[in-house]
Amino acid sequence: xxxxxxxxxxxxxxxxxxxxxxxxxxxxxxxxxxxxxxxxxxxxxxxxxxxxxxxxxxxxxxxxxxxxxxxxxxxxxxxxxxxxxxxxxxxxxxxxxxxxxxxxxxxxxxxxxxxxxxxxxxxxxxxxxxxxxxxxxxxxxxxxxxxxxxxxxxxxxxxxxxxxxxxxxxxxxxxxxxxxxxxxxxxxxxxxxxxxxxxxxxx
Numbered sequence: 001x002x003x004x005x006x007x008x009x010x011x012x013x014x015x016x017x018x019x020x021x022x023x024x025x026x027x028x029x030x031x032x033x034x035x036x037x038x039x040x041x042x043x044x045x046x047x048x049x050x051x052x053x054x055x056x057x058x059x060x061x062x063x064x065x066x067x068x069x070x071x072x073x074x075x076x077x078x079x080x081x082x083x084x085x086x087x088x089x090x091x092x093x094x095x096x097x098x099x100x101x102x103x104x105x106x107x108x109x110x111x112x113x114x115x116x117x118x119x120x121x122x123x124x125x126x127x128x129x130x131x132x133x134x135x136x137x138x139x140x141x142x143x144x145x146x147x148x149x150x151x152x153x154x155x156x157x158x159x160x161x162x163x164x165x166x167x168x169x170x171x172x173x174x175x176x177x178x179x180x181x182x183x184x185x186x187x188x189x190x191x192x193x194x195x196x197x198x199x200x201x202x203x
Contacts, residue, residue, distance in 0.1 A: 001182060003200060004129075004156055005097055005194075007106035008141075008165035010067070012123065012184055013082050013091055021083040028182055038066040039076055042147075048111040051135030086124070089189035094127045106131035107150055110142045130154050141170040147177035156197045162201075164194065 010016045018040045022032045039045060044058040053061070055077055063070040098104060110118075110133040119125045132142040132150045139149065151158055158178030163172050171181035182197055184190050 001160060002162045002198060003160040004063065004100070004103045004105060006105045006107055006150075006161050006163045006164070006174075006179070008015060008163075008167070008170065009106055011087075011109065011166045011186055012190075013087055013094075013106075014118070014162060015087050016084055017081055025037075033071075034066070034068060035076060038068055041072060046140065049109040049115075049134050049152060050140045051112055055111070079117040082120075084118060086122055086172055087188050089191070090184075090187075092125050092192040093194060094124055100128055103129045105129055105150070105154065105161075107141065108132075109134040111135050118173075138164070141165075141167075142173035144173050144177050145180065147174055162198075181200070 007013055019032070022035060027035065027165060039062060042058075042062055044061050046054065047053045048055065048058050059070065059073050059077055062068070062073050066073070095106060105126055106128060108131070112133070112135040115133055115135070125131075131151070132146065132153060134146060137146060137149050139146045147158075147163075150156070150163075159180075162180045162182060163171060163174035164182045164184060165174070166184045166186050168183045168185070171183045175181040180201065182190075182194060184193075187193070
């Protein structure tokens, strides 16, 4: 029986789409490509999520190998929280699940330096019974160890947890760790499909 619903954050409850942000803010096409490649697709970006480096260290490292100037990279880092916005159609399911007695958690690849700001910005975090970010434990999804640490931290039985993520390989890893899994594939309204999944799994 599912007792705990565990959510990814990025592009499940909070949209994070740098390409859209850059386009809306009228970045020239060539500059947009460089920013996406040299910052958001960089090794340093993954290291930030993993808690291996700080934001200033990431900026220094990126600037040493990029055609972007250091102040351009710094501006992008300063505006990271502007890229986020809540996905209201998905968030609306949280209070309903809570009312039905499910405990709510999250596991997300997330850097430490903006985590507290993001938590404060979105009231729905108050509905969670707990959560775990990659930078906290220096392990990122889809590494199966992050799920095992999560179970131990909150004393949860894997088979009683449903994990929801927009990235299939993360869901596959969660299933390998003993959880039930559901992939949203970027859907912005998961309420009906999750409801259907819960009905089918309980039957």
